[in-house]
Amino acid sequence: MHIVVLAGGIGGARFLVGVRAYxxxxxxxxxxxxxxxDDLRLHGLKVCPDLDSVMYTLGGGADPDRGWGRVAETWxxxxxxxxxxxxxxxxxxxxRDIATHLVRTTMLDAGYPLHAVxxxxxxxxxxxxxxxxxxxxxxxxxxxxxxxxxxxxxxxxSTAEQRAIHFQEWWVRYRARIDTHRFVFVGADTATPAPxxxxxxxxxxxxxxxxxxxxxxIAPVLAVPGLRQALVEAPGRVVGISPIIGGAPVRGMADRCxxxxxxxxxxxxxxxxxxxxxxxxxxxxxxxxxxxxATVVPEVTVRAAPLRMTxxxxxxxxxxxxxxxx
Ligand code: GDP
Ligand code: CA
Numbered sequence: 001m002h003i004v005v006l007a008g009g010i011g012g013a014r015f016l017v018g019v020r021a022y023x024x025x026x027x028x029x030x031x032x033x034x035x036x037x038d039d040l041r042l043h044g045l046k047v048c049p050d051l052d053s054v055m056y057t058l059g060g061g062a063d064p065d066r067g068w069g070r071v072a073e074t075w076x077x078x079x080x081x082x083x084x085x086x087x088x089x090x091x092x093x094x095x096r097d098i099a100t101h102l103v104r105t106t107m108l109d110a111g112y113p114l115h116a117v118x119x120x121x122x123x124x125x126x127x128x129x130x131x132x133x134x135x136x137x138x139x140x141x142x143x144x145x146x147x148x149x150x151x152x153x154x155x156x157x158s159t160a161e162q163r164a165i166h167f168q169e170w171w172v173r174y175r176a177r178i179d180t181h182r183f184v185f186v187g188a189d190t191a192t193p194a195p196x197x198x199x200x201x202x203x204x205x206x207x208x209x210x211x212x213x214x215x216x217x218i219a220p221v222l223a224v225p226g227l228r229q230a231l232v233e234a235p236g237r238v239v240g241i242s243p244i245i246g247g248a249p250v251r252g253m254a255d256r257c258x259x260x261x262x263x264x265x266x267x268x269x270x271x272x273x274x275x276x277x278x279x280x281x282x283x284x285x286x287x288x289x290x291x292x293x294a295t296v297v298p299e300v301t302v303r304a305a306p307l308r309m310t311x312x313x314x315x316x317x318x319x320x321x322x323x324x325x326x
Contacts, residue, residue, distance in 0.1 A: 001023075001026065001027075001028035001029070001205050001206075002028065002029045002030075002031070002200070002203055002204050002205050002236075003019060003022075003023060003028055003029070003030050003031075003204065003205065003206055003207075003208060003323075004030075004031045004032075004033060004200050004201055004204035004206070004207045004208070004236075005019055005030065005031070005032045005033070005129075005207075005208045005209075005210055006033050006207065006208070006209045006210060006212075006218055006221050006222075007032050007033065007034050007035070007050070007054060007210040007212055007217070008034070008035045008050050008210065008212030008213050008216070008217020008218065009035070009038070009049055009050035009053035009054070009068065009212070009217065010053050010057075010067040010068060010251075010252070011210060011211050011212045011213065011217070011243055011250075011252075011309075012032070012034065012035075012050065012053070012054060012210040012211075012212040012217065013053045013054045013056075013057035013058065013062070014057065014309045014315060015208075015210040015211055015212075015241065015309060015315060015318070015319075016030070016032055016054060016057070016058055016127075016129060016210070017057060017058065017309075017312055017315055018309065018312060018314075018315025018316040018317075018318055018319045019129070019208065019319050020058065020127075020128045020129050021312055021313075021315070021316040021319075022316050022319040022320060022323070023129070024128075025316075029130075030128075030129035030130065031129065031130040031132060031196070031200040031204070032054060032129050032130065032131050032132065033132050033133075033134050033197055033200065033201075033221060033227075034050050034051050034054055034131060034132065034133055034134060034221075035050045035134060035212070035216075035217045035218070035220050035221050036048060036050070036051070036114070036133045036134055036135060036139055036220070037050075037139055037140060037141035037167060037185060037216060037217070037220030037221075037223075038050055038141065038167055038168060038216070038217075039051075039138075039140065040091075040140070040166055040168050042088065042091055042093060042101075043081065043086065043093070044105070045093070045098065045101035045102065045104075045105045046101060046104050046105045046108055047093070047101050048104065048114075048118075048133070049068065049168070050217065051118055051131065051133060052068075052069075052097070052100060053067075053068055054127065054131055055118075055121060055122060055125045055127055055131060056069070056070060056125070058125065058127035058128055058129060058131075059122075059124070059125025059126060059127050060125075061125065067251070069094050069097050070094055070096040070097050072096070073094035073095065073096050073097065074094065074095045074096070075092060075094055075095065076095050077093065077094075077095050077098055078092045078093060078094070078095075088169075088173070090169070090172055090173040091168060091172055091173075100121060103117075103120075103121065104117050104121065107120060113136040113194070113195075114133045114135075114136040114194065115132055115133055115136055115194040115195055115196065118131055118132070118133055119131075130196075130200075132194050132196050132197055132200065133194050134193065134194065134197060134220070134221040134224050134227065135191040135192060135193055135194050135197075135224045136192075136194045136195075137187060137190065137191035137192060138186070138187040138191070139185055139186070139187045139188050139191045139220060139223065139224060140166060140167070140185070140186045140187060141166075141167035141183055141184075141185055141186075141216050141220050142164040142165060142166055142167060142170075142183065142184050142185075142186050143164065143165055143167060143170035143178075143180050143182075143183055143260075144162055144163070144164050144180070144181045144182050144183070144184060145162065145163065145164075145165055145170065145174075145178050145179055145180050145181065146161065146162050146178075146179040146181070147178060147179055162181060164184060164186075167183070167216055171216075171253070175253070176253045176256035176257070177256075180256075180260045181260070182260060182261075183215065183216065183219070183257075183260065183261075185219075185220050185223040188220075188223040188224065188225070189225070191223075191224050191225060192224070192225065192226070193224050193225075193226055193227050193230075197224075197227065197230075198226060198227070198230050201227070201230045201231060201234050202230060202233075202234065202235070204234060204235075204236040205236045206236045206237050206238075206239060206323060206326050207231060207234055207236055207237070207238045207239070208238075208239055208240070208241065208319070208322055208323075209238065209239070209240035209241065209274065209282065209283070210241060211241040211242060211243035211307065211309075212243060213243060213249075213252065213254045213257060214243065214254070214257075214258070214270050214273055214274065215254065215257035215258060215260070215261060215263075216257050218274075222282070228282075231277075231282060232277060232280065232282075236326075237284045237285065237326040238277055238282055238283055238284050238285070239283070239284060239285035239286070239287060239322045239323070239325050239326055240270075240271070240274055240282065240283050240285070240286050240287065241287045241307065241318060241322055242267040242270060242271065242286065242287065242288045242289060242292065242295075242307060243270065244265055244266055244267050244269070244270055244292075245267070245289040245291065245292065245307055245308070246289065246291045246292065247265055247266050248265065249265070250308065250309075258270070258273075261273070266292070266295075267286075267288040267289065267292035267295045268292070268295045268296065268297060271283065271286040271288070271295060271297035271300060271302070272297055272298070274286070274297075275297075275300075276297065276298060276299035276300045278299045279298075279299055283297070283300045284300065284301065284326070285300065285301045285302075285303065285322070285325035285326060286300045286301070286302045286303075287302075287303055287304075287305055287307065287318070287321055287322045287325060288302060288303070288304050288305075288307070289304065289305070289306065289307040289308075290304045290305065290306060290307075292304065301325060303321065303324075303325050305317070305318060305321035305322075306318070
């Protein structure tokens with residue numbers, strides 16, 4: 001059995017812990033196709049937040065409280081950069097984390113594609129699943145906003161001028177509290193799926209859409225040309241797991257992202273945004289939380305199960321429920 005998982009960062013990583021446990025129990029193979037829309041260059045280093053969340057979490061090196069970055073992290077380099085007044089100051093890189101970015105950047109600059117670099121980094125972390133970036137190419141999520149570039153504590157609510165800022169600036173610096181018109185995936189017109197991605201989707205017995213942010217984690221994966229079509233044509237079933245429980249994201253600001261799209265922050269809203277595979281959308285099945293059991297998504301099989309990823313056993317039970325839906 002081959003399970004493919006479309007994933008973002010923290011939600012995707014935690015979900016993958018359950019997928020891996022399930023796969024180990026039944027002898028299945030797992031491929032994670034991970035969002036690269038959050039990737040950015042900082043202080044000359046290439047940072048891939050979602051790939052790193054997946055790698056550190058599955059490799060046992062993630063900070064369990066923060067959810068991102070390395071456990072037992074220290075911040076000496078960050079404070080030294082601040083002493084120089086080096087921008088940007090709104091994104092902190094931890095000392096341990098920086099080693100990952102140094103290795104990655106060196107390999108990329110030497111000409112290795114991102115999927116090969118990801119594989120090399122995984123040799124250390126042994127994530128237990130195959131981790132693929134959705135694309136080796138630049139595909140960056142930007143937010144089109146008004147009023148950016150002003151004091152972060154008092155962003156003006158409107159100016160006529162619109163400009164695009166990197167998703168990380170929108171999320172980390174402005175905490176999504178800025179007039180936002182839409183998201184764009186820069187580079188999506190020319191990107192191609194990373195080697196192995198289309199083959200994985202084409203050979204999967206089931207594709208699971210992790211309970212990741214639908215707007216800025218899953219949508220950029222689907223924006224890679226050819227990937228959405230491959231999912232529509234995939235021989236296996238496609239089942240999504242709702243990241244929204246009882247009308248709220250469990251953590252993070254997915255509600256702000258959905259608001260930008262004008263999509264209701266609910267299991268039904270996200271399910272309908274993904275849509276039925278029978279009508280050109282993504283899903284055959286949609287797993288929602290028990291409190292959302294009344295959710296209806298046209299032409300999609302909806303089932304309810306406990307969806308809080310409190311520990312590995314609970315997450316594995318979620319995976320089992322999603323697979324039973326097929
Ligand atoms: P990011 O890239 O680090 O923001 O992580 P993801 O996009 O992969 O996942 C973030 C999403 O995970 C959030 O928008 C939440 O809605 C969702 N999430 C977090 N914890 C849980 C949980 O325990 N259960 C479910 N169903 N969703 C969760
Ligand atoms: Ca992310």
